[in-house]
Amino acid sequence: MKTKNIQKLFLIALSVFLFTSCKKEADNIFNMFTDVTVTYNNSDPRCVTDYKLVNDKDEVWIDFTINSAKEDMFSYVVETSAGTQQPTRITTPITDGTKRRTFSNIIKMTMNRDGKSSFRVYALNEKGIYIGDGYKKVTVEVNPSFMIYANRDIYLPDTVGKVLPSFFSLSDATSYSYSNGAANSGKIDFGIYRTMYLDAQRVTQYAINLYNTSAPSTTFPIYDVSTWQKRLTKFSAPVASQGTVFLTGAISGSTVEALAKARTINLNNTVATTAAAGLAANSAVFFLTPEGKYGMMLVNQVTADINKKPYINVSIKVQR
Structure with a gap:
């Protein structure tokens, strides 16, 4: 029995010796390239x-x-x-x-x-x-050269109560309703509205557009903004497929300006007649404020809330 125990101990010791003798210290990346x-x-x-x-x-x-x-x-x-x-x-x-x-x-x-x-x-x-x-x-x-406002909701206007926030200020990313819009009209850059049409399959669709308060009164006559203070923010027509551009291209005040200047920015109101050509998901509108600041507004989605009230969710980048 003693002989067997001695043999076992010898084999264990031999295994440990072989393991330690074969072990090689791993290269350290922090001293491999010192030349x-x-x-x-x-x-x-x-x-x-x-x-x-x-x-x-x-x-x-x-x-x-x-x-x-x-x-x-x-x-x-x-x-x-x-x-x-x-x-x-x-x-x-x-x-x-x-x-x-x-x-x-x-x-x-x-x-x-x-x-x-x-x-x-x-x-x-x-x-x-x-x-x-x-x-x-x-x-x-x-240093930060532009402001970014993420995930702001702008509702389509309600024509009865007129309390849904369908107007928007690009300077502070705040939505206003028609009811409180007059008192804040000096801040408001645009409102949104939609028009109904039938597509080729006779399915009801909606084209969503925006307008500043200097647009003709016929643009959205249900809301009378004739006495409001005017901000002459100008817009481009909506541009499709701008999500990646917004994320990876508009990365400073100068790049926002370059992207905006590549578009024609001269509209008081957009005039899309189809959903795809209007304020649709992943589309963007470029703008120029009265203060000379360029910006980009991306439509993240067109959806409705739990009460089935439609709205658009937008993110904005604007020069400081």
Whole structure:
């Protein structure tokens, strides 16, 4: 019995020895690429060396020097990370053979995205394999340049009680009814209404339009706004399929302005005759306020509440 126990102990000890002798320490990513270093230089007031706070449309420079101690660099990559989007990467070859161990360049950018954007520069070898970034990045933060108002409800007008909030202020994202609209008319940019029609299958449909209070009285004659204070906000016709543009394209005051200026903004009221051409889900209207601020209003959905009262839900981005 003692012999068997000794044999068991010997086998256990041998197994432990073999396991420990074969075990290899895993590579640590934080010390695998120390041969490459990146320095962000402060050669100009526009340079970012770590963190920089700027305004929309400001120019920012990334003046960098990348060094590789042991391996030639054949290209470098500038990676940009911003918001929830996937990082973007731009690869540039290093064509000068004398600069494969030390390379410098200045990247000049005009910032047009609110919030923080991070940048890092890393090197690739001849095979296009990552060899290091010096474990460094720089961050540029753009001050807020536009206001965003999400998920605001605007009701279709009721012609009897006149208490549903069918008017809207783009400056404070507040809805007003006809009953309290006169007292707040200096804030109101538009109201909405709908017209009924029959489609090709003889099914009843509704085209939803908007109008400012300077529109002709015949636009929606049920509500008399002739004595109201007028705001001359101008609008584009509704543009379909704008959800992605609103989310990923309108990312600063300057990009909102560029998107708006690409449309004709000259309407006091929209004139759609079909549901699809009017204020439909995923459509947008671009606008210009009397104060000279450009904006974009996205229709998230056209629906009705628990009492079957129809309304549209919108989100708005407007320049500060």
